[in-house]
Amino acid sequence: MQVSVETGDGLTRRLRVELPAEEIEQEIEKRLQNYARSARLPGFRPGKVPLRMLRQRYGDSVRLEVFGERIEASFPQAIAEAELRPAGRPDIEPDLDRDAGRYAYLAEFEVMPELTLTSLDGQSVRRPQVEVTEADVDETLERIRQQRKRWEPVERVAASGDRLSLDFEGFIDGEPFAGGRGEGVQLEIGSGRFIPGFEEQLIGTAVGDKPVVEVTFPEDYQQTALAGRSARFDVVVKRVEEPILPALDADLIAEFGVEDGDVERFRADVRANLERELAQRVKARVKEQVMDALLEAHPLPIPAALLADEIDSLRQMTMRNLGGAGSQISESKLPDELFADNARRRVALGLIIAEVIKQQELSPDPERVRAALEEMAASYDDPQAVIDHYYADRQRLASIESMVLEDVVVEHLLEQLQVTDEPISFSELTAQQQ
Structure with a gap:
């Protein structure tokens, strides 16, 4: 040959x-x-x-x-x-x-790109330094109450925070347009669901009122035919309701497994959950910066075949995450461009991290894998059942080992980086990551 x-x-x-x-x-x-x-x-x-x-x-x-x-x-x-x-x-x-x-x-x-690992010396990472406060706990409890609010009809004029039931029809240049008509549509004033400026013009209206709402569609509106255009909506207010929030009492917290109705114990549980969430967010923020530094130090050409496979994987993941809604969306409506940047990043990082693991001979410690699994299972009703579920299948356990191995890689790389603590509030950290 x-x-x-x-x-x-x-x-x-x-x-x-x-x-x-x-x-x-x-x-x-x-x-x-x-x-x-x-x-x-x-x-x-x-x-x-x-x-x-x-x-x-x-x-x-x-x-x-x-x-x-x-x-x-x-x-x-x-x-x-x-x-x-x-x-x-x-x-x-x-x-x-x-x-x-x-x-x-x-x-x-x-062929796979040739890769020579480069030290990350000289690059820096900013680590969020944040604590869960009583105000954060209060805000979470208020959010829980908001999620369980009920609505009561009122006979007064509408205010911000009220929910209206509306009929409406939209016109552009005096002509109705597709998608501009609705009947019995529920709208919470202040939710930001409708076109900017629409909700505010309904404040002060009452049942039976027929306000005319004039708005301009945003330049980046998803329906390009409407983007940037002015419209008039003829509205009929059918119902006005105000929110009734449940009291933070034994009945409410019993829904979260606190059967004795102890509010302070419930606050402690909420704080523990927030602290667990905080640790995960700080870890994710640091990891993201380390990955950014790794990519910057190792620019790589990406094989088209690997990129295509990753795009397809992300598309399939999106379809699964959409669940029932996914049945209404064909894969052709999720073009490659939608996933290309993320796929390129994932492929590049996969190649670089694999080389780091190989050269440094890194591996996940079994005890650390167990600890990570126990931490993940703690948020479930039956943690031991979750742990047994993963240990019963080698492939399932491999997903946890892979997650731990990535953490090992990040810790190894952090030794090369300059880490600076950055004081920040919990709400600011959450907003940044969202």
């Missing part, structure tokens, strides 16, 4: 492989002879068909079969000999000429 390599654009390589013709011809002859022992053709007894007739009738198909098998078997050997690491499947073009005794093929593929 003779192997030669030609370098194409970027990561593209063209591998030409010449296969030994004598060996292939011998294999073809061997298979025809074996077939001759049982071959049936009209006018001949089984096993008595002349070999020359079998060559004439089946020689070409057997030749293609043997040639295809030799291509498949030789390709791994050829790339090993050429010291290449393909990224994705090759495009193979056979080059077969029986008369010239040529059995060859051209394989075109991308």
